[in-house]
Structure formats: structure tokens, C-alpha cells
Amino acid sequence: MDILVTLGRTLGFSMAAGVNLYATVGILGLAARYGWVSLPEQFKVFDHDIVIYSSLALFVIEFVADKIPWVDTLWDGVHTAIRPLGGALIAVSTLGEANPMMQGIVALLGGGLAASSHLTKAGARVTVNASPEPFSNWILSLSEDAFVLVLAGLALKYPILALGVVAVAFVVCLVVLGMVVGTLKRLFAQRRRALLGDQPA
Structure with a gap:
């Protein structure tokens, strides 16, 4: 049971980090710091003023940038390496004492989950930004914020449930990524045909 609790917290926070790293670290x-739930000693690594205040400040910046079409895509592009790396570091930090092999496996799992949720978020944003109206972008962004808060809350209070959510969310990420890739291929093909059609014979 203890291993499931540890994995639920470790992998739950890692997946959340792929969507919003700064909100996850802030939480x-x-x-x-405030003892919302009883946490193992290794979580104290996040209880530092510079960690808390910098993550909350960056979360505010991301919250605004994430609501502006194409600015969000640029922001996601910058974070393509940062979020998976952050997910891996969170996974190792929240794991606690473990042998190097286990730390390596958990780092790969955490980084992989963060990468999957990040790529799903970034790919969906590119697709949505191709539409002329901004409302779908705002709805998607707020939904992502809610997902991070809910998953982080579950990882803290109900880690075994969080582990189940992570498993389902990972499958959803794979499906959505496949749909995004197909949509982007069609958009690029249409753009290419339009450009070629505009060229003089």
C-alpha cells in the first residue's frame, strides 16, 4: 500500500507538472509549509521561500500568457524541455530514499508523464489557435488549470485515486496526441495546397 501511495503522489505531481510546472511546485x-496533509520528510525540499514565491510569481505570468492565442504556443515551446525535466525532478524529490536504479526508473516515469501531458497541451493549443475565435482557447486554458489543481489535490490527499487518474489521463493523452497530429497534418496539407494553387502556372 505504501508503494502505491508514493507512486500516486510522485506520478500525480509529475503529470500535473507537464501541464503547469509552476502551479504544481507552488502547491x-x-x-x-502549512501542513495541509501529513507528508513525508522529503517534501520539505519544497518548503523554501525562494521556491514558493518564485513558483507563484511564474504561475501568475503563465496564467496570463496561457490565455493569449499564440503567446501560449510560444510559452509552451520554451517549456518543452523545462516541464519534462521538472516532472522528473519532482518525481525523484518526492520519492524519498531509494536505490539509484529505482531513482532512475522513477525519474524516467516522471519525465515521460510530464512530457506526455505537455505535448498534449501544446499540440491541442496549436490546433485551437488555428480557429478565429479566442473563447475555445480560454476554456481550454481554464480546464488545464482546473486539471492541475484537482490532480495535485488528489495526489496530496488521495494518492491512490490520483494514481488511477494518472493512468486514465495517460491513455487520454495518447489518444488526443494522435488526433492532434492528424489534424495538424490536414491543416498543413490544406495550407500547402492553397499556396501551390495561388502560384501562377
């Missing part, structure tokens, strides 16, 4: 820091 971890606040939870460790």
Missing part, C-alpha cells in the same frame, strides 16, 4: 511548497 507542493504551500502544502509542505
Whole structure:
């Protein structure tokens, strides 16, 4: 049971980090500082002023940037390496004492989950930004914020349930990524045909 609790927290926070790294780190820091739930000693690594305040400040910046079409895509592009790396570091930090092999496996799992949720988020944003109206972008962004808050809350209070959510969300990410890739291929093909059609014979 203890291993499931550890994995639920570790992988839950890693997947959340792929969507919004700064909100995830901020929640971890606040939870460790104010004792929202009883957490293992290793969570104290997030209980530092510089970690908490910098993550919350960056979360505010991301919250605004994430609501502006194409600015969000640029922001996601910058974070393509940062979020998976952050997910891996969170996974190792929240794991606690373990042998190097286990730390390596958990780092790969955490980084992989963060990468899957990040790529799903970034790919969906590119597709949505191709539409002329901004409302779908705002709805998607707020939904992502809610997902991070809910998953982080579950990872803190109900880690075994969080582990189940992570498993389902990972499958959903794979399906959505496949749909996004197909949609982007069609958009690029249409754009290419339009450009070629505009060229003089």
C-alpha cells in the first residue's frame, strides 16, 4: 500500500507538472509549509521561500500568457524541455530514499508523464489557435488549470485515486496526441495546397 501511495503522489505531481510546472511546485511548497496533509520528510525540499514565491510569481505570468492565442504556443515551446525535466525532478524529490536504479526508473516515469501531458497541451493549443475565435482557447486554458489543481489535490490527499487518474489521463493523452497530429497534418496539407494553387502556372 505504501508503494502505491508514493507512486500516486510522485506520478500525480509529475503529470500535473507537464501541464503547469509552476502551479504544481507552488502547491507542493504551500502544502509542505502549512501542513495541509501529513507528508513525508522529503517534501520539505519544497518548503523554501525562494521556491514558493518564485513558483507563484511564474504561475501568475503563465496564467496570463496561457490565455493569449499564440503567446501560449510560444510559452509552451520554451517549456518543452523545462516541464519534462521538472516532472522528473519532482518525481525523484518526492520519492524519498531509494536505490539509484529505482531513482532512475522513477525519474524516467516522471519525465515521460510530464512530457506526455505537455505535448498534449501544446499540440491541442496549436490546433485551437488555428480557429478565429479566442473563447475555445480560454476554456481550454481554464480546464488545464482546473486539471492541475484537482490532480495535485488528489495526489496530496488521495494518492491512490490520483494514481488511477494518472493512468486514465495517460491513455487520454495518447489518444488526443494522435488526433492532434492528424489534424495538424490536414491543416498543413490544406495550407500547402492553397499556396501551390495561388502560384501562377
